[in-house]
Amino acid sequence: MQQSTRIAILALIELASDPERQVSVSDIGQKFRVSSHHLAKVMNTLGRAGLVKSTRGVGGGYSFSGSPRRITLLDVIELFEDTSASCKLGDPTEATAPEWALYDVNREIKEMANATYGSITLATMVKQMGKYRVVTAPQDAAGGDASHTESAPV
Amino acid sequence: MDDNSPQTTETRMPPIVIRRATRDDLRHLVDLDGRITGRPKPDYWDDLYERFATRRLEERFFLVAETENGKDAGRIAGYVIGEVRAWEFGSEPCGWIFGFAVDPDLRLSGIGERLFQDITGRIRATGIHTIRTMVSRDNRLVMAFFRSEGMRAGPYIQLEMELET
Numbered sequence: 001m002q003q004s005t006r007i008a009i010l011a012l013i014e015l016a017s018d019p020e021r022q023v024s025v026s027d028i029g030q031k032f033r034v035s036s037h038h039l040a041k042v043m044n045t046l047g048r049a050g051l052v053k054s055t056r057g058v059g060g061g062y063s064f065s066g067s068p069r070r071i072t073l074l075d076v077i078e079l080f081e082d083t084s085a086s087c088k089l090g091d092p093t094e095a096t097a098p099e100w101a102l103y104d105v106n107r108e109i110k111e112m113a114n115a116t117y118g119s120i121t122l123a124t125m126v127k128q129m130g131k132y133r134v135v136t137a138p139q140d141a142a143g144g145d146a147s148h149t150e151s152a153p154v
Numbered sequence: 155m156d157d158n159s160p161q162t163t164e165t166r167m168p169p170i171v172i173r174r175a176t177r178d179d180l181r182h183l184v185d186l187d188g189r190i191t192g193r194p195k196p197d198y199w200d201d202l203y204e205r206f207a208t209r210r211l212e213e214r215f216f217l218v219a220e221t222e223n224g225k226d227a228g229r230i231a232g233y234v235i236g237e238v239r240a241w242e243f244g245s246e247p248c249g250w251i252f253g254f255a256v257d258p259d260l261r262l263s264g265i266g267e268r269l270f271q272d273i274t275g276r277i278r279a280t281g282i283h284t285i286r287t288m289v290s291r292d293n294r295l296v297m298a299f300f301r302s303e304g305m306r307a308g309p310y311i312q313l314e315m316e317l318e319t
């Protein structure tokens with residue numbers, strides 16, 4: 001998965017978990033440790049796809065504007081990557097037997113991946129988050145990084 | 155758990171009870187399945203009933219959701235069928251769900267979830283910790299449903315091949 005796709009999904013989960021809330025690009029960027037510059041471009045793409053809407057001014061930012069129960073991870077991935085199950089074969093009339101054999105394996109994997117991403121909605125992701133506890137290091141830990149957090153499956 | 159004591163939903167509409175299937179339900183089930191799949195199969199349902207609703211009931215669960223009141227009272231709104239299977243494919247005993255549907259007119263109101271929770275509760279009560287099912291990967295609807303209930307790809311992969319004629 002490409003970095004833009006990853007950021008987009010994380011941002012969408014963050015926004016979809018509380019659709020009423022407006023969140024600034026810098027807050028999302030800080031939370032997931034990504035540059036605001038990169039994130040802003042990603043949010044633009046999501047905005048054009050109608051998944052988020054932005055409000056300007058004080059307290060402005062992005063909020064979720066899709067249907068979390070209907071938007072799947074595959075819908076988001078497709079905004080950033082070419083997920084066509086064809087993989088890479090080049091010109092089929094020129095492809096050799098080894099190329100076909102490898103293509104078949106890659107297609108099998110791709111189809112599994114698409115079926116998985118295509119059946120997981122943002123609502124399901126939000127629901128699944130409950131399984132992970134987030135351990136926040138104490139603010140006053142000597143020499144510690146106060147913003148350091150760690151997640152682990154329960 | 156007392157198998158025949160119906161459990162009432164208080165949450166989402168329409169009110170339903172979930173109970174074990176009886177012989178009287180069969181024609182409704184044939185009809186429901188026929189409407190969903192376009193292929194009525196009365197013999198298949200008779201056989202399912204014999205195998206899963208009359209024998210080894212402590213590990214076989216053939217459940218229906220029935221609407222409780224209103225003009226539609228007594229209508230079969232959905233079903234789920236499952237059983238505990240042991241040692242197939244070298245697996246520890248586990249619960250399988252292999253038949254599951256909700257009336258298309260009554261979907262998205264939580265009936266599927268109630269059926270799912272009911273059967274998983276009954277399977278859990280037999281001491282089993284894992285449930286499995288198999289879904290066509292093109293069936294995004296059923297996949298999305300099971301995913302939303304927390305199911306994920308398991309440690310087995312289904313393999314197949316076309317046999318030459």
Ligand SMILES: CC(C)(COP(=O)(O)OP(=O)(O)OC[C@H]1O[C@@H](n2cnc3c(N)ncnc32)[C@H](O)[C@@H]1OP(=O)(O)O)[C@@H](O)C(=O)NCCC(=O)NCCS
Nearest residue numbers: 069253254255256261262263264265266267296298299302
């Ligand atoms: C899968 C099925 C049983 C779900 O029944 P249902 O009563 O509509 O399900 P619920 O209302 O309990 O939905 C539970 C969750 O499943 C998911 N879900 C259900 N339908 C969905 C849909 N159309 N799209 C995305 N997610 C869906 C949602 O997460 C939903 O939770 P939410 O309502 O909080 O969003 C039903 O759609 C069905 O019968 N499908 C056909 C089954 C079939 O083909 N059977 C034959 C082979 S076994």
